[in-house]
Amino acid sequence: MPPAALFAHQHLLGIEQLSAAEIEHMLDLAEGYVALNRHAHKKSDVLKGRSLILLFFETSTRTRTSFELAGKRLGADTINISVQMSAIKKGETLIDTAMTLNAMHPDVLAVRHPEAGAVNLLARHVNCAVINAGDGSHEHPTQALLDALTIRRRRGPIAGLTVAICGDILHSRVARSNMLLLKKLGARVRLIAPPTLLPTAVETFGVEVFHDMRKGLAGVDIIMMLRLQQERMAGTFVPSQREYFHFYGLDEEKLALAKPDALIMHPGPMNRGVEIDSVVADDITRSVILDQVELGVAVRQACLEVLARNLPALDHNR
Ligand code: NCD
Secondary structure, eight states, X not given: OOGGGGSOOSOBOOSTTOOHHHXXXXXXXXXXXXXXXXXXXXXXXXXXXXXXXXXXXXXXXXXXXXXXXXXXXXXXXXXXXXXXXXXXXXXXXXXXXXXXXXXXXXXXXXXXXSSTTHHHHHHTTOSSEEEEEEETTTBOHHHHHHHHHHHHHHXXXXXXXXXXXXXXXXXXXXXXXXXXXXHHXXXXXXXXXXXXXXXXXXXXXXXXXXXXXXXXHTTOSEEEEOOOOGGGOSSOSSSOHHHHHHHHOBOHHHHTTSOTXXXXXXXXXXXXXXXXXXXXXXXXXXXXXXXXXXXXHHHXXXXXXXXHHTSOOOOTTO
């Protein structure tokens, strides 16, 4: 099969549009970048002559930095637009900003926005490839891909594993993208949360739902913890952070209910003492939180590579 046939999309907007084969292909490609990133010489010219613009309307440490590193290591010209410094602050609309950037002929635009659906809307107004770097509480495909790579490297095939996603599922694009990906690859997914932090139609997702964390963690292979996304909450969703930690915080006592070798994951940023205790977060035998960060760069390199294959070819004779 020619490489372009292995990823048949102009954009990477969500896990929802991807097949299991496309996901596995991107993870296989990322494996090569993990090895390369551990060498002193990390550069390649896969994206030489291409330009990547990062447009982040929300704060970010891991995602923004790893996209920038990924672009630079592949040889792209990488530009980072700070919303604070741009004309967006002067009242320009999302579409006008997108069309302005598009007029400069970038090849790839990686966008993060607080509204669900904003990145899909933007993609309809530009010619370049668009990557969703997180849209509201909708999708965060590159996070789910890097989580899958982390699991696969530690536990082998994802099919048949039981994964518990715990915490603020309602507001989490990470939870949504992970649920979609894990189910496509054949994992069993459990959601653990208080009723106030679960979406309404949760029973239609094909997952098991637990309100009691102790029951939900029994025998699981993987535990994914999530932050309380206070910035997306209008009003109060939990009585107090202290009480939340008591019922839904991961500590040594609750961790003991999972499989003895269960992995602890967190997309970051962590709120220590709210959803996770420092002792388990820093347990180097169980916690793979920093592996997730490392693999995030490799996964974003793989995403850029598959999208670049579907861009118009560079004419080197001109
Ligand atoms: C997540 C996000 O922004 O959705 N973080 C990330 O990308 N690593 C999760 C979060 O903000 O809690």
